[in-house]
Amino acid sequence: MKEIDLMIIGGGPAGLSAAKVALEAGLKVMIVDRNMSLGGQLIKQTHKFFGSEKQYAKTRGFDIAKRLIDKLAVHKDNLEICLETTAVGLYKDYVVTTLQGETYTKYRSKSIIIATGASEKVLAFENNDLPGVYGAGAVQTLMNLYGVIPGKKALMVGSGNIGLIVSYQMMQAGIEVLAIVEAAPKIGGYKVHAAKIRRLGVPIHTSTTVKRAVGKDQVEAVVTVELDEKWKEIPGTEKTYETDIVCISVGLSPLHQLLSMAEIEMRYIPELGGLVPIVDEFNETSMEKVFVCGDVIGVEEASSAMVEGSLAGLIAAKRLGKEHPEHEARLDDYLKQLSDLRNGPFGIKTRVGLKKLRGVGDAR
C-alpha cells in the first residue's frame, strides 16, 4: 500500500485550487481524476466568468482551467497526477482504492480532499431514455471538447444558467435551438444570459415542461405542455417540436458516493442539490481530516468551488502540521470571498442550505 500526505479526488476547479494551496504549504499531494485531462467541467466552458478578479472574472472557463493547471507546475516535485483514474473506494481507515484501466491500486492518505463535483439530474417523462435525450452538460462536452454536434435541432428543458449558456453555445456550434421550456413561472438563470438568447430569436416558455419524447430508437420529436399555478398540466396546450436533441438542464446533484461509502455523516438538503456531508465551518467532514469542496458540498458555480478548494487545501495543511506561511490572512480572505459570492439574490439557496446543514451559529 502506498502512503501519501494528501489525496485530492477530483481535478476540477475545487481540487486544483486545493492542490495549489496545499503544495505551497509543503505537502506532498496526489490528484486523482477519471477524465483524460485536468480541469473538470471548466475545460468545456467557453463563456467568460462573472464575479471578481480573484475568481478570474472575464476569463473563459477553459482558460481558467489552464491557469489553475499551470500554477501547479512549479510544485511538480511534490505533485503526482493520476489521470483516467477513478477513485472507486474510500474507507474509514483512510484507504482509497483507485482503478486505472484494469489496475487497482491502494493508497493510505493522511488527509483526503473530496472534490468530486456533481452530476446532472434526470427528469421523469415518457421516453426519457431515448437516445437523443442528453444532459445539457453532455452536449456542451461533445461540442466544446470534442467538436462533435449531436444533432441539428434542439429543445432545451430548463432555464437555469446552464440551460441558457448551453443553448447559446449550441447556436455557436451551428445547432438550431427551437425553444427553451421552463416549468417554473420565471426564468431561473441570469437575465443577461436570457436576454442574449431571446435577442437571437429563441423563445423561452415559462410554466411549460416536456411531456414526452417521440421516436423509435432515437428522438424524432418532443411534446411540451403548459403548467398551471399548481404545476398541473393544462390539457390542450400540448405542442410538438420536430427535433433530434432534447437537452435536460434541471439541476445537479452532489456526487456523494465515496463519502457515503466511508459512512461519513450525510444529510439531505434540497437547497444544496441533494445528499451532502455534514461539515464544520472549514468543510471538514465527520471523518477527521477528510474535507470537501466544490459542488459535492452544494451545487454552486466554479467561482465558489475554487475558493472552497483553496480553503480546503489551507486547512488540510494546517491539520497535518504544515501550516501555510500566510495561513491567517488567507483564511480571512477565503471566508470573505465565499461570503461575498453568496451575498446576492442568487446565493440564497446556498445560504439557506448551509444554514440547514450546519445549524445557526453551530459548527457541526
Added chain:
Amino acid sequence: MGLFYESVLCYHVRSESGGIMRIEKHPILEFKQREKIYFTFDGKEVFGYAGDTIASALDALGVKVVSRSPIHDRARGFYCAIGNCGSCHMVVNGVPNVKTCITRLEPGMNVNTQKGKGQIR
C-alpha cells in the same frame, strides 16, 4: 432562425459529409486537424480522431444507440458524457460495461453495442 441569427453567428459551418457531424469553424474554439484513429464498431471499420472518447467518435458518426436495455430491449444512448450516469456502457475489446464516454479511443479497438447487462468472461 432568421437573418439576424445568420449575421451574428455567421462563422458556423457544419460538415455533414458522410453523416459525420463535426464542428469545422467556431467563433471561440479551434478544432485542429487531428490524426485519424481507426477502430471497429459492430464489425465495421470506422474512424474517429485523436483526442476522442469512444462515445464522442460514435456520436460524430451518427451512432446514437450504444446499448439495449436488459428486459425491454430499449435503445440506450449516453446521457452525461462525463462518466457519471452509466448510460454509455458498451462492450470494448470483449469487456462489457465500459464507460465509453470517458474511455479514450485507441487504434484497433473492437467496440460493440451492448445487449443487456453484458457478460464478464
